[in-house]
Amino acid sequence: MPRRVLGTLLFLMVCLKAGVLLLSADDRPEPAQQTPQNAAVDRSPPLPAGTVLPRTDRSDFAGPDVCRNCHRSEYIAWLHSSHGRSPMNRFETDPDSIAGMYRQLTGNTEQCRRCHAPPAEERAGRRQVEFGTSCESCHGAAGGESGWLNRHAVYGRGIVRREQETAEHRQQRIAFCEQAGMLRAERQYDVARNCYRCHIVTDARLIESGHPAEFDDFSLIPALLGQVRHNFHLDRRRNAVSPTLDASRRRQTPVMRARVYFIVEQLARIHVALSALAALPDTARVDSITGDEMRAILEDAAGQLEEFIEVLTSEPDASGRVLSAGQIRPLPEVLHVLTECDDATAADLTAAADRIRHLSRQFVQDHSGDRLGALDTAFLEDLDDPIGTALAP
Ligand code: HEC
Ligand code: HEC
Ligand code: HEC
Ligand code: HEC
Secondary structure, eight states: OGGGGGGGHHHHHHHSTTBGGGOOOTTSOOOTTOOTTTTTSOOSOOOOTTOSSOOOOGGGOOOHHHHHTTOHHHHHHHHHSGGGSOTTGGGGTOTTSHHHHHHHHHSOOGGGHHHHSOOOOEETTEEOOOOOSOHHHHHOOOOSTTOTHHHHTOOSSSSOOGGGOOHHHHHHHHHHHHHTTOOOTTOHHHHHHHHHHHHSOOOHHHHHTTOOSSOTTOOHHHHHHTTTOOOOBOOTTTSTTOOOOHHHHTTOOHHHHHHHHHHHHHHHHHHHHHHHHHHSOHHHHHSSHHHHHHHHHHHHHHHHHHHHHHHHHHSOOTTSOOOOGGGGTTHHHHHHHHHTTTTOOHHHHHHHHHHHHHHHHHHHHHOOSTTOTHHHHHTOSSOOOGGGGSOOO
């Protein structure tokens, strides 16, 4: 599956060249000891505890219409994607569907909402308008008194334009938003992990009802270039006030960014599968439908990671550079953690999952993608055109 993926880097290069991810890094405070090697490294503060995944309480959802005023292109793209097409409604009717089978097992379909829609909210006995998997499913619930929306686009006291915001204010604003549960694009591992919170199904009853644990043709980069495409060009007419400046602050080009996604995708799958295994009763780990599925995912993801490591440490990139094992840290350590997971207890598996998450974030901090070019040539063949479904900016 991901073999075809890196070839899409070409599309990234062509299509996103002038895009929002290429802006200058000027307004980020300079780190004390900057070297060319680490110039692109993320210097933002560590993610506060408790904000690993976005908040998902329905009462905290502001709804996509709120975002639309400032993020028109993203809104239109979302509206045309599977995520935007409010898929819950149709589940209520077909008795032979996954929903029907699941209802037989459990009595209701409320569980489907975890991924297919925000949690239901009854208002005076009536269901609220559904909006499917929305902006806030991916970026964190934004509304409410303490929600991140309150400070998301406020650049100082009084009337301060975005261009006038001080570095200090920006830092505080971003810290506030993250603490309030915003999942920002800069956190590439957590972004990928959040996709797989839904895109890997771990509930045995769901899988037994016919819901795939993982859809075969799903992978991150085609999705991010296709239906979920977001990084539109700077265009003030279309995207009135909100071209994004973040990735640029890390001096990360779209290609570098895609390489990082390519790797963290497998790290995210590993984390989800390990956590799911840890949550199973001891006997079910080796002998249950979820156990089987999760071990298959682990094996597949670890295999791919091994391949990446092999390529990065043996194949030269465009400038003839081959990386040492030390330079791709902490990927080998991830594999090492996995070797210790056979027959592990729930507590061990939980600890291993935590460790993987830690190492994965470390990877994103240490790697902007500039040195991972060997992946491009090794995985360049056999592509589809994932741009097909994307809206032109
Ligand atoms: C009042 C205008 C406004 C509204 C409303 C708004 N945004 Fe933004 N948003 C911006 C601007 C301007 C930026 C540009 C980034 C910056 O300068 O911080 C931005 C950046 C972003 C970013 C990327 C920046 C980052 O920190 O990762 C995300 C994600 C985002 N908005 C999501 C949303 C979502 C989801 C909603 C609705 C819940 C929303 N925004 C509502 C103006 C707005
Ligand atoms: C853990 C998250 C999760 C849960 C819970 C979940 N789904 Fe899904 N479901 C997904 C994802 C992700 C896809 C799409 C995957 C893809 O196409 O790559 C999907 C796809 C589907 C599809 C096929 C897509 C289509 O448009 O025809 C159906 C039908 C479906 N789900 C029904 C249900 C029903 C019914 C429930 C509850 C009983 C449910 N799902 C619960 C994540 C979930
Ligand atoms: C809150 C749960 C949730 C999250 C988070 C989520 N998805 Fe989905 N996604 C779904 C569901 C549910 C569907 C199936 C919708 C349908 O067709 O009914 C889906 C469908 C898709 C599809 C369409 C698949 C197809 O074959 O048509 C793509 C592409 C996709 N998601 C990509 C992503 C990416 C990339 C991310 C992370 C950036 C992500 N999703 C995060 C729940 C989620
Ligand atoms: C399926 C998950 C998903 C949904 C739904 C989603 N986003 Fe995003 N969003 C992402 C991802 C992933 C990125 C980072 C893209 C990248 O790294 O190239 C992102 C980046 C952004 C950015 C900053 C990047 C840019 O170039 O503009 C903004 C702004 C944004 N999203 C707003 C929104 C708004 C508004 C909505 C709803 C209309 C929305 N998003 C719905 C996953 C999602």
